[in-house]
Amino acid sequence: MSQADTIGEKIKAIRTSQNLTLKQLSELTGLSTGFLSQLERGLSSIAVDSLEVIANALNVNLGVFFDSYSEKNDEPVMYSFSQRYNQTASKIFQAVLNHDVSSFAMLPRLTQLMPQANLDEEELEMYNHKGEEFIYVLEGTVTLLLDSQRYTLNPGDCVQFSSNKDHNWMNCTNKIVKLLTVNIPSPFYEEKE
Numbered sequence: 001m002s003q004a005d006t007i008g009e010k011i012k013a014i015r016t017s018q019n020l021t022l023k024q025l026s027e028l029t030g031l032s033t034g035f036l037s038q039l040e041r042g043l044s045s046i047a048v049d050s051l052e053v054i055a056n057a058l059n060v061n062l063g064v065f066f067d068s069y070s071e072k073n074d075e076p077v078m079y080s081f082s083q084r085y086n087q088t089a090s091k092i093f094q095a096v097l098n099h100d101v102s103s104f105a106m107l108p109r110l111t112q113l114m115p116q117a118n119l120d121e122e123e124l125e126m127y128n129h130k131g132e133e134f135i136y137v138l139e140g141t142v143t144l145l146l147d148s149q150r151y152t153l154n155p156g157d158c159v160q161f162s163s164n165k166d167h168n169w170m171n172c173t174n175k176i177v178k179l180l181t182v183n184i185p186s187p188f189y190e191e192k193e
Contacts, residue, residue, distance in 0.1 A: 049129030
């Protein structure tokens, strides 16, 4: 798979190589066939925890969906030139901000929402999972949907919340939104004994 492949395209390639239908993957994961279809076509984004459920159902390591996660490195500094973005949906890109995601319980990422990303609120999948999230707006204006509330966040604004609340975000503007996000725990973390 090329680096340009979206996560949805990678899921479809693995699913079809295992001769699984969307319906069968839906039954294995508890995610709707409609959502999985949109995800595979790059029309919807997915939370890492939900992606972990798909990886388990397909019997693959979560890291196969992210090109940059497989490069383990002991270097503590990540320079800006080494940050690589993965396309998580048609208008959403993310870069992990450390070299070794399996060694740390915290998952820091830079997220870019292209103009009009996730704009169809009626079709927008809401996520919830274990842990906590922190979001800091670096650039642009993001709309955060959190439980039944809607918040507009501008550069310098931030929010921290329990991830078990339904949540997602949208870019309702014609400009790129850049976010610093931190999730705890990281679904990639492998606790050492």
